[in-house]
Amino acid sequence: GQQVMQIPQYQHVQEGEDFTTYCNSSTTLSNIQWYKQRPGGHPVFLIQLVKSGEVKKQKRLTFQFGEAKKNSSLHITATQTTDVGTYFCAETNSGYALNFGKGTSLLVTP
Amino acid sequence: GAVVSQHPSWVICKSGTSVKIECRSLDFQATTMFWYRQFPKQSLMLMATSNEGSKATYEQGVEKDKFLINHASLTLSTLTVTSAHPEDSSFYICSAPPTVLAKNIQYFGAGTRLSVL
Numbered sequence: 001g002q003q004v005m006q007i008p009q010y011q012h013v014q015e016g017e018d019f020t021t022y023c024n025s026s027t028t029l030s031n032i033q034w035y036k037q038r039p040g041g042h043p044v045f046l047i048q049l050v051k052s053g054e055v056k057k058q059k060r061l062t063f064q065f066g067e068a069k070k071n072s073s074l075h076i077t078a079t080q081t082t083d084v085g086t087y088f089c090a091e092t093n094s095g096y097a098l099n100f101g102k103g104t105s106l107l108v109t110p
Numbered sequence: 111g112a113v114v115s116q117h118p119s120w121v122i123c124k125s126g127t128s129v130k131i132e133c134r135s136l137d138f139q140a141t142t143m144f145w146y147r148q149f150p151k152q153s154l155m156l157m158a159t160s161n162e163g164s165k166a167t168y169e170q171g172v173e174k175d176k177f178l179i180n181h182a183s184l185t186l187s188t189l190t191v192t193s194a195h196p197e198d199s200s201f202y203i204c205s206a207p208p209t210v211l212a213k214n215i216q217y218f219g220a221g222t223r224l225s226v227l
Contacts, residue, residue, distance in 0.1 A: 088153065098146075102152070103153050
């Protein structure tokens with residue numbers, strides 16, 4: 001299927017700064033999921049968004065799904081070194097397989 | 111919660127040999143499992159869908175004769191990389207959608223890092 005576009009590819013921030021990654025699709029998304037992959041690790045599910053305009057928060061993480069269901073964002077407030085990793089957005093296809101974005105690699109320096 | 115176990119986590123093999131990777135769902139049954147491949151600094155790409163009791167479905171560009179998938183039971187899927195070559199070196203990850211739990215949420219195995227010399 002068509003890949004979900006994700007930017008930026010890399011982001012380097014100082015600890016305490018905010019971070020945002022964006023996903024966009026030319027077609028309407030049925031849902032959007034976010035995963036975090038630590039270096040050398042496997043993807044870990046963070047959240048799923050389904051409804052238009054949906055906003056969900058997990059501590060310092062805020063997830064948004066656009067009104068048109070064509071874009072989504074993940075915002076981290078006051079990053080910590082434990083936030084280091086690659087963040088992927090993904091959409092499930094009709095068979096529940098995941099169509100991943102290219103990911104945003106976050107580096108946080110103390 | 112749902113757990114997917116993948117084995118081995120690392121494998122180094124000589125070019126031309128075959129490597130088998132196992133993916134098990136530990137506390138739930140999975141009629142479907144997915145196999146992904148991730149090259150360094152790239153995203154995960156779906157290789158194939160493993161179906162219990164029927165043939166696997168391969169994504170475009172994935173050679174079914176090279177990447178043999180067997181879904182032997184409701185808790186086990188295996189991926190065999192036949193006649194592996196250095197270009198097959200990658201991170202292979204399986205996942206299973208836990209149908210009993212929330213739909214559309216997948217749990218991943220820890221992955222298998224394959225290095226072909």
